[in-house]
Amino acid sequence: MDEQIIRSTDNDALSCRYSLTLNTYITDPYLPHILTGFQKFLKYETTAPRRALGALTKPKLPVINRGSFIRIRSIDIIIKRFIDQFKESSKDGIRILNLGAGSDTRAFDILTLNKEKVEVIEVDFPDSVKFKKATILDNQFLSNVIGYPFDNEAHRSDEKFYHGLDHTELKTERYRLVPMDLRETDKLKSFLSELSVKPTLIISECMLCYLNTLESEALLTTLHENIKQGVLAIYDPLGGEGGFGHVMIDNLRLRNLPLTTLLEFNTLKKYHTRLQSIGFNKVEIDHMYNILNHWLPQDEIRRISRIEFLDEIEELKLLLEHYCLSLSTWGITFDHGLRFNDSV
């Protein structure tokens, strides 16, 4: 699939995150800096998806806000429990590897909260990496967060600054922003083989669904074979068995975004089997409606229920039942204490 089309989905994720901050579902002190980067540099990025900044800040419906909230929150919970369990117990510290991270702000939060023993690596297409690199290097706050020396005099004009940047990796002691097309398995393999062995949490947040069956299988196999101590958290849509999946495919075809595996791994059971057949022995999975109801403390559920009137609970349920979160663990034991679907 076209790289630019896949990259356009990062704008959707970013606009959902923005809407959550606007409606006080979450606070994200890093997001305004990311948006500043968009305002400054989008116009110089010729390969960027041609969507106006206005689309990024378009208000979202409550049903989308609640779904985005549990998507972000569930992965944040996994990250926190992973850090809590392994940061101190692992002599060499831990690593968080975010695949197709795009404009995600989690890395900044993790690095701010953990001054040592936690390394964050973000991987994305070279053009996305360059864009995020520009945003970070242009911003004193973000540069400080990742531990990169900020050079106030580095550039006079945004345009010259942007065009002067290359597509190479941005690397500090605790943070790496790595340009790579994850479909190029050989490159991924050699990259992973150079990493030291330590507990590694891999995040694949709405990324695998854009690969076809062969590409996703190759990616998963490469991760499994080249990381010794891993937890793989995958958030993906599920086609389901009713009309929802077919309608989703029709609707997203209008954006030229084919979801070739949506109806192939369309149930929790089939998604689970897919991961097991790669070789992951311990796989846990559930859909997001259960996770919304099982993972959050009661007072948090009450708080988010009061933010906006939700006009249609059945719609939220239907939507969230068509997204799943799975955890595959190998080489370590992750005592997360989180409830998954035990009937799968």
Place this chain on the structure above:
Amino acid sequence: MFDVDHSISLLKQCKQLPESHVYEICSKVQELLINEPNVVSLDTPVTICGDIHGQLHDLLTLFSTIGEMPYKKYLFLGDFVDRGFYSLESLLLLLCFKIRYPDRITLIRGNHESRQITTVYGFYDECLRKYGSANVWRYCCEVFDYLCLGASINGAIFCVHGGLSPDLLNINQINIIDRKQEVPHEGAMCDLLWSDPDDVANWGVSPRGAGYLFGANEVDKFLHVNGLSLIARAHQLVMEGYKELFDGKLVTVWSAPNYCYRCGNVAAALTIDDDLTRDYTVFETSLQDVNNVPSKKPTVDYFL
């Protein structure tokens, strides 16, 4: 010159009416609605329809599937607007039918027939986009305030958008509500428009943030006190178009197929015959592809 038949034919073609005609439609409908009690009495046969949500093409499919007025009699349970692409045309078409055939169509208020909700869920934006000002939205909201709150069919079936309220045991209590106002955030009027049946003993907290969850016991009590056999309501998406609960004492009817152009559900309408038998008509969306929606960019959101 405003001519209701001409307006109906324009609306069926999804064409925009002049602002002055919208004003005229809204004023005329208000004059009709002001005379209706909070709970309207209806006779069989009548066809009960659930949420429409601006899906004009599907509303037209409903009429062509079940039959046109005046040959058929209709009761719409509210939620005419929001979410779909053609809230205004759908609402105005129903209002024009009300003017043309006042005894053949009854419109009940849904929770979306409210100023607050329509500013969040699309109807306000749609009016603003189509007319460049909020006037049309304001005329429509005036009409909303006059819509009745429920209907009683042959004195045996109670029809409402949402459900029951802990503040109401008797239908007569509904008739003393002063309904001509914006939907309040709590109380009997709010509950009628917002509540849902659920597997609770009596009453439960609604996850929607308004109204209550009510259980089989409360349905039994309400039916008994009022000498009824059925509660017919809408308000909740049902993938199969309709769903009977509590041993058939309550039914949810949903009339927006492929809701929000995303859900992949079918829709239904419920015809009550003279002997009170229930005849469900299930229909599918006429818009298989949002691409076919003229002059509109699809705004169907997913988590990507």
